[in-house]
Amino acid sequence: MGALDGVRIIELAGIGPGPFCGMMLADQGAEVIQVDRASAVRGGDPARPPGNVNGRGRRSIGVDLKSPEGVETVLRLVEGADMVFEGFRPGVSERLGVGPDDCLARNPAIVYGRMTGWGQDGPYSSMAGHDINYIALAGVLAHFGRSDSGPVPPMNLVGDFGGGGMYLAYGMVCALFEARASGKGQVVDAAMVDGAASLMSFIHGMLASGFHSPERGTNMLDTGAHFYDVYECADGAWISLGSIEPQFYAELVDKLGLDAERFGNQHDRGLWPELSEEIAAVVRTKTRDEWDAVLEGSDVCYAPVLTADEATRHPHNVARGTFIDVGGITQPGPAPRLSRTPGEVRRPPAHAGQHTDEVLAEAGFDVDEVAALRASGAVA
DSSP: OOTTTTOEEEEEOOSTHHHHHHHHHHHTTOEEEEEEEGGGOOOOOTTSOOSOGGGTTOEEEEEOTTSHHHHHHHHHHHHTOSEEEEOOOTTHHHHHTOSHHHHHHHOTTOEEEEEESSOSSSTTTTSOOOHHHHHHHTTOGGGSSOTTSOOOOOTTIIIIIIIIIIHHHHHHHHHHHHHHHHSOOEEEEEEHHHHHHHHTHHHHHHHHHTSSOSSTTOSTTTTOSTTEEEEEOTTSOEEEEEOOSHHHHHHHHHHTTOOTTTTOOTTOTTTHHHHHHHHHHHHTTSOHHHHHHHHTTSSSOEEEEOOHHHHHHOHHHHHHTOEEEETTEEEEOOSSOOSSSOOOOOSOOOOTTTTHHHHHHHTTOOHHHHHHHHHHTSBO
């Protein structure tokens, strides 16, 4: 029984951060019904679920939202739900007839989540975009990279999933908490540009204090410092060092066999580039496994740099059960971990429309209604 057990959510299927939000909520016990496009329903063997990890934990129905009957079907589901969310461009759900006003009219306590890149308003709101654009405008991308390179996109983790999906899930749970007290729903406007900017709060504070320079790759946390960086080993693998505190830095100097006097002034930024080169030369003398033997278990603040596949087999992750198998695919398990009501993956990803009849029957649609909806193409 997860912490969100008993919470019913309607997810108007989208891509990227929307499904990730649905996964997070489902992992913590919510019943999430994913409304896929009827045109996406192509059958599929339930014993062989699709490989979309972010689609795990919920059931799927196929609905044609361009048909009045399909829209009415979704609104009837909304009547019995606690939350609904979508990831369309601003105005699309309104044009379809499943916007906030439509849903709140059917269920005044509904929490309506909206996931966009730019937000529901503002000069950019109607523009197309992707993670790279959102984190660029949020003032995030400019700060990723080394001093001798241009900005380096951190895949789509910061905008789509960190600033987007996680903030949407957080906002929806906050709104649900309030709705349980007031009996009134509300709209959650989760914009990736807002979320990514929020993730930069700590850096804004350091910029204001003068501790962090706007110049990329010259600061303690952005590869400027010799004691907070990644280094290549003799075998081409990499290790990470994060020896910020004085006691950890002293252990780094000792474990790497560095000259204590030479490395004595840790925060002399003028020395950072050459000290980085000296550490790089030392690290290249051993393989990653050899450095593991030297540095694991110490207070250097060390970890090997693992690929996604290697991470699934590392003893620490195995001991904690960080990765699990769902439908034959190794993937990260639910996070964060709750002591009394831990999350779990209830089911693997569904084929589009796999549970249409089942979900509609539970919602009170009789056999004849479902047959009529199928015949009209409103559901699949």
